[in-house]
Amino acid sequence: QVQLVQSGAEVKKPGASVKVSCKASGYTFTSYGISWVRQAPGQGLEWMGWISAYNGNTNYAQKLQGRVTMTTDTSTSTAYMELRSLRSDDTAVYYCARDPDIVVVPAATPGMDVWGQGTTVTVSS
Amino acid sequence: EIVMTQSPATLSVSPGERATLSCRASQSVSSNLAWYQQKPGQAPRLLIYGASTRATGIPARFSGSGSGTEFTLTISSLQSEDFAVYYCQQYNNWPPEYTFGQGTKLEIK
Numbered sequence A: 001q002v003q004l005v006q007s008g009a010e011v012k013k014p015g016a017s018v019k020v021s022c023k024a025s026g027y028t029f030t031s032y033g034i035s036w037v038r039q040a041p042g043q044g045l046e047w048m049g050w051i052s053a054y055n056g057n058t059n060y061a062q063k064l065q066g067r068v069t070m071t072t073d074t075s076t077s078t079a080y081m082e083l084r085s086l087r088s089d090d091t092a093v094y095y096c097a098r099d100p101d102i103v104v105v106p107a108a109t110p111g112m113d114v115w116g117q118g119t120t121v122t123v124s125s
Numbered sequence B: 001e002i003v004m005t006q007s008p009a010t011l012s013v014s015p016g017e018r019a020t021l022s023c024r025a026s027q028s029v030s031s032n033l034a035w036y037q038q039k040p041g042q043a044p045r046l047l048i049y050g051a052s053t054r055a056t057g058i059p060a061r062f063s064g065s066g067s068g069t070e071f072t073l074t075i076s077s078l079q080s081e082d083f084a085v086y087y088c089q090q091y092n093n094w095p096p097e098y099t100f101g102q103g104t105k106l107e108i109k
Helices: none
Strands: A003-006 A010-012 A018-025 A032-039 A046-052 A058-060 A068-073 A078-083 A092-100 A119-123 B004-007 B010-013 B019-025 B033-038 B045-049 B062-067 B070-075 B085-092 B097-100 B104-108
Touching: A003 A092, A010 A018, A018 A032, A018 A092, A018 A119, A032 A068, A046 A068, A046 A078, A046 A092, A046 B097, A058 A068, A078 A092, B004 B085, B010 B019, B019 B033, B019 B085, B019 B104, B033 B062, B045 B062, B070 B085
Parallel strands: A010 A119, B010 B104
Antiparallel strands: A003 A018, A018 A078, A032 A046, A032 A092, A046 A058, A068 A078, A092 A119, B004 B019, B019 B070, B033 B045, B033 B085, B062 B070, B085 B097, B085 B104
């Protein structure tokens, strides 16, 4: 079945970096993009950025420009999200989600249709 | 940046009744609007895309409508499993860029 499996929970100190992985299975990895979405405790959803698994093109939320890097490894069908210079307000559950790549599939159905289980990142001194 | 505003923040409805959730965009998003359902401790689930098209496996009691700046998600006859938080999301096809509303919590009356 189609699924995204994320890496485990992380605890980091302020100023450190975190790298979360998202391993895809059950579909052609390079036919889609991956979006990353985070959710602070008790809060709503915040889109962080998108990466094409086909060619590595990215588009990051302006708020996170300069602190976030998204990459993929097509040999293992895995996407990665690295966030640097962590602050306490980066404490959140981080989700990856399968997302269309209209460069690869122009008529792709929109919407994030498959999600990972979430990775809790806690930033605390 | 497009701002998505959902109302009400909390909606109390009895099982079997109809629920109507609203979402407003700060500028026109055409029909580039999706709805997601999230239950406690779970990842969001895609319900509706293109403002009115149900995603695969979504029951017919869920329907979406609207275009431009005003959108509605209607759940025709609430089941116990429908009590959750619902988010609207506008999307830009290229480059991919998204904004979520702040969510509406649908609770049992």
